[in-house]
Amino acid sequence: xxxxxKIEGFLSASSWIRKMFEEGEKLRKIYGADKVYDFTLGxxxxxxxxxxxxxxxxxxxxxxxxxxxYMSNAGxxxxxxxxxxxxxxxxxxxVTPGHIVMTCGAGGGLNVVLKTLLNPGEETIVITPxxxxxxxxxxxxxxxxxxxxxxxxxxxxxxAIAAAVGPQTRAIIINSPNNPSGAVYPAExxxxxxxxxxxxxxxxxxxxxxxxxxxxxxxxxxxVAVPNIFxxxxxxxxxxxxxxxxxxxxxxxxxxxxxxxxxxxxxIFNGLVFCNRTLGFVNAPALIQRLITPLQRExxxxxxxxxxxxxxxNHLTGLGFEVTKPMGAFYFFPRxxxxxxxxxxxxxxxxxxxxxxxxxxxxxxxxxLSYCIDMxxxxxxxxxxxxxxxxFKL
Ligand code: PLP
Numbered sequence: 001x002x003x004x005x006k007i008e009g010f011l012s013a014s015s016w017i018r019k020m021f022e023e024g025e026k027l028r029k030i031y032g033a034d035k036v037y038d039f040t041l042g043x044x045x046x047x048x049x050x051x052x053x054x055x056x057x058x059x060x061x062x063x064x065x066x067x068x069x070y071m072s073n074a075g076x077x078x079x080x081x082x083x084x085x086x087x088x089x090x091x092x093x094x095v096t097p098g099h100i101v102m103t104c105g106a107g108g109g110l111n112v113v114l115k116t117l118l119n120p121g122e123e124t125i126v127i128t129p130x131x132x133x134x135x136x137x138x139x140x141x142x143x144x145x146x147x148x149x150x151x152x153x154x155x156x157x158x159x160a161i162a163a164a165v166g167p168q169t170r171a172i173i174i175n176s177p178n179n180p181s182g183a184v185y186p187a188e189x190x191x192x193x194x195x196x197x198x199x200x201x202x203x204x205x206x207x208x209x210x211x212x213x214x215x216x217x218x219x220x221x222x223x224v225a226v227p228n229i230f231x232x233x234x235x236x237x238x239x240x241x242x243x244x245x246x247x248x249x250x251x252x253x254x255x256x257x258x259x260x261x262x263x264x265x266x267x268i269f270n271g272l273v274f275c276n277r278t279l280g281f282v283n284a285p286a287l288i289q290r291l292i293t294p295l296q297r298e299x300x301x302x303x304x305x306x307x308x309x310x311x312x313x314n315h316l317t318g319l320g321f322e323v324t325k326p327m328g329a330f331y332f333f334p335r336x337x338x339x340x341x342x343x344x345x346x347x348x349x350x351x352x353x354x355x356x357x358x359x360x361x362x363x364x365x366x367x368x369l370s371y372c373i374d375m376x377x378x379x380x381x382x383x384x385x386x387x388x389x390x391x392f393k394l
Contacts, residue, residue, distance in 0.1 A: 010136060016360035017041065017132075020345075024354050031352060037381035038354040039369040042179060042331070044247040046305075046372070049298045052246060055291045068286055073277040074269075075102025075255070079289045083255055086296045087238075091230045093260050101272045102284035104252040106215045106241035110137050111279060113211055113237055113256060114171070116271035118143040122170035124211075125161065129154070129333060129361035129368075131179050131213070143170070147362050153324050154181035154333070156189045158196050165200045171209045172197075176226060177216040180361050180368040181333040182326020184224050190232035197233065207263075210236045215254070218245040218299045220328035221306050230259045237268075242292055244329075247300045253288040305330050308371040308378055315382050320394030330372040333358070337392040341365055347391065351384040 001008060020040040027036045059067075074080065080097035087095040103109035110133075114124065120142040126134045128147050138145045148164045151157040161172070174193075176185040197208050212229040217240060220226055229236040241254025256272055258265045276283065309326055316323050322335040336344040341357035341364050348355050348367075358366030371378065 006139075010139075016356050020354050020356055023349060027349075027352055027354075034376065034380060036352045036354065037377055037384055039371065039373065039381075040354050040356050042244075042370050042372060043249060044244055044300070044330075044372045045374060046247050046300045048247045049295070049300060051295055051298050052248070052291065055294060059287070059290060064290075067290065071283055071286060073273045073283050074100070075284050076286075076289050076293070079293045080255075082293045082296050083257065087228075087230070087257055091228045093230055095230075095257065095260055098269055099258040099260055099265060101256045101269065101276055102289055103239075103241075103254045103256055103276060104281045104284055105243055105249070105254040106213060106239050107133060107137075107254075108252065108276075108279075108281050108284075109239040109241070109254050109256045110134070110173070110211065110213060111140060112272055112275045112281070113239055114138055114141045114143060115275040115279060116268065117171055117209055119170070121168065123166070123168045125164055125169060125172040126362070127156065127161075127172075127174060129178075129180050129358060129363035129366065130173070131175060132360055132362075134173055135362075144168075149363075150181075150183075154178060154183040156185055156193055158189075158192050161193065162196055162200070165197070165204075165208065167204050167206065169200075169204075169206070169208050171211050173211045173213055174229075175213040177220060177326075177328025178331075179216065179329055180331045180356075180358075181324060182329050182331055183324070184220060184226055184327040187227040187232060190227055190229060194233035197235065201235075207235055212236055212238050214238055214240040215244045216329040219302060219305060219330065221302070221309065222327070224327045226328065230257075230261070234259060234261045236262075242295075245299050246292065246295060248288070248292075251285065251288045253284055253292055255284075304375075305372065308373075308375060311378060311382075312369070312371055315385060319385060319389035321389065330370060332369040332371065333361075333363075333366050334369070335366055337389075337394055339365055341367055348388055351388050353381060353384050353388060 024038040080100035084095045118141045123144045123146045124138045148160045210233045217226045236259045238257040243249035345357045356368040
């Protein structure tokens with residue numbers, strides 16, 4: 001075997017999204033791209049805001065000497081200052097550049113945080129359903145994942161979390177707005193989690209860190225607000241990116257923000273900067289750091305996503321699918337009409353509908369549908385969902 005056994009195992013167990021993408025390629029060749037309804041990828045199809053292109057032109061016209069060199073492993077001071085200013089304003093807390101580390105996206109940031117925090121064998125709690133990469137990120141740094149289920153509407157279940165926390169618990173990853181469910185956790189839920197963890201920390205004599213993975217924080221609908229975790233949980237670290245809110249996933253730009261209330265935040269900052277370097281990221285991409293500095297209050301056009309969400313929600317519920325209406329992000333996570341989600345996905349494929357089974361997110365019996373795709377494909381897909389619903393007698 002040319003690759004490590006563990007990676008070989010991960011490859012065959014983890015590749016649902018890739019498998020479906022490859023199926024899509026095959027089907028597109030046979031039927032044509034407009035007749036294959038590919039809901040598998042979370043790759044935003046909206047364009048970055050106009051301001052991004054303006055900044056890009058500005059910098060191309062007036063290059064700053066040395067702008068392509070290495071900088072501090074934490075990132076540019078002015079970029080971290082701009083982020084700290086927004087967070088300080090949002091939370092009323094003294095967030096400074098000393099709490100911010102620029103990263104290669106949220107994925108890079110999560111790896112940096114886990115590398116910094118985890119001792120061998122320590123546990124990280126993840127909330128099902130969850131972004132599948134968490135499992136591999138935790139493994140990358142010698143940790144163990146412990147899955148905890150949600151309550152109705154994919155909300156946090158404090159009793160289930162309390163039962164899972166033990167002496168080995170080092171961190172909890174939460175993700176709101178959530179991929180794949182679209183759930184947003186309200187302030188009360190975060191406050192309850194904060195209280196619960198403080199009690200557990202006292203009882204166990206440990207520190208438990210909440211890693212709040214928030215790349216969808218600005219993609220919310222119907223006036224829903226995403227509460228800032230710093231106001232509710234002392235031992236909290238935000239990891240986020242501009243992959244979704246500025247539609248820049250290919251540019252690999254994100255950041256980590258440490259709650260200023262954390263004890264020893266400077267030690268954590270130093271650990272994060274060291275791991276950013278030694279994981280080989282070195283620093284977040286220089287040019288894009290400069291570009292996003294003045295864009296901290298910009299967001300892609302959310303109306304486009306809302307319209308798509310509403311069309312799909314109305315159609316699926318009208319057909320009888322059991323669907324929780326997403327409050328944010330751009331995914332649906334409906335229940336499959338049969339228990340076997342993999343079989344359901346296979347049957348959907350016969351109508352050229354490409355979906356991802358819930359098993360890929362730690363929750364079998366559901367499927368994920370990603371709606372950051374062309375409106376025309378969504379409209380073309382509706383009769384296929386109708387046929388699928390008929391087949392399952394919904
Ligand atoms: N976290 C969640 C929940 C995601 O859905 C994604 C990407 O889809 C990421 C993290 C990684 O995003 P990035 O492109 O910022 O690495």
